[in-house]
Amino acid sequence: MPSARCRRCSKHRLQDRGSEAMAGTRLEASRKGPLLYGTFAQERGVHSFSLDLLDDIDRFLDLIDDERDIRAAIVTARGKVFNLGTDKTQIESGLRDFVQFRRYLDRFNDTMDRLERAPVPTIAAVNGLTRAGGIEIVLACDVTVIAKSARIGDVHSAQFAIPAGGSTQRLPRRIGLPRAKDLIWSGRFLDAAEAVEWGLCHALADDDALLQTAEALAATYIDKPRQCLFESKSLINRSVTMAPADGIELEKQQFLHYVQNYPYVRDAFEAFQASRKPAEARA
CATH class of the missing domain: 3.90.226.10 (2-enoyl-CoA Hydratase; Chain A, domain 1)
Known part of the structure; x- marks a missing residue:
């Protein structure tokens, strides 16, 4: 919002x-x-x-x-x-x-x-x-x-x-x-x-x-989904204030949440396996 x-x-x-x-x-x-x-x-x-x-x-x-x-x-x-x-x-x-x-x-x-x-x-x-x-x-x-x-x-x-x-x-x-x-x-x-x-x-x-x-x-950035860019940026920014082990744990949690909530991740994986271009992701 x-x-x-x-x-x-x-x-x-x-x-x-x-x-x-x-x-x-x-x-x-x-x-x-x-x-x-x-x-x-x-x-x-x-x-x-x-x-x-x-x-x-x-x-x-x-x-x-x-x-x-x-x-x-x-x-x-x-x-x-x-x-x-x-x-x-x-x-x-x-x-x-x-x-x-x-x-x-x-x-x-x-x-x-x-x-x-x-x-x-x-x-x-x-x-x-x-x-x-x-x-x-x-x-x-x-x-x-x-x-x-x-x-x-x-x-x-x-x-x-x-x-x-x-x-x-x-x-x-x-x-x-x-x-x-x-x-x-x-x-x-x-x-x-x-x-x-x-x-x-x-x-x-x-x-x-x-x-x-x-x-x-x-x-080289804007062909990726906005949420993909945001998720990785937020993790990188937080890395400077976190112990590596804590940062990796957060990365795993954020990855699983991202994959579960944005279906285009699965489509992109399947597209890669099939050597085709993935569908455009709008989020």
Whole structure:
């Protein structure tokens, strides 16, 4: 059943890619078949986080929850910047009012947690400079494609700050403890090739082929049933907080529940044995 937030946003239906469901906002959402796109865009300045943008991301996630034929989502940006983190107005306001700052940080992290738990694969297509909250949204996505000219880093320490949006937790799980410490403490940027070598990003793309590369990656996912993708994603995400034996026990339980409740699994097995293509699974 859709969430209350999702039901409130049910008016945000999408048709073909190119239609804007959130006109005038900082995130534009569009559809192309089973792919949902979220694109950071604004008329002036650089892409940064605000409460308005967090609202947009939540509406974007509502669409994923509500539109059951969506199989994957791509998050990218226009221009030469992906995202530079929380905007200076929000930071200045927060430094004057720490109660408000705490509310903002809670809201930011709630949205990143929700993105991380999205029921479909999420792909960050990093087109340009990315730092602070920008790397934190990348870390909340499942995989990342990065343009060759892009640079990415945490960079909080360069302003004598520490992360507050998940970098200290998600970055070590992505690239390991020593590299995470180095990247956070140094405050430096990685170039695109380094980011792939370190495991921060999944694939390198020519600048003019970034979106096509992300779409090609998504194409290897979206031919599977949505529930299949969700079940495996939830198990993988939970693996980092569970002992291996407990995780394997959960995997067995979830497998049996899945096979019993989704008949297309049996059909796919029989199709494989008969060397035929399985029937399309809509769930």
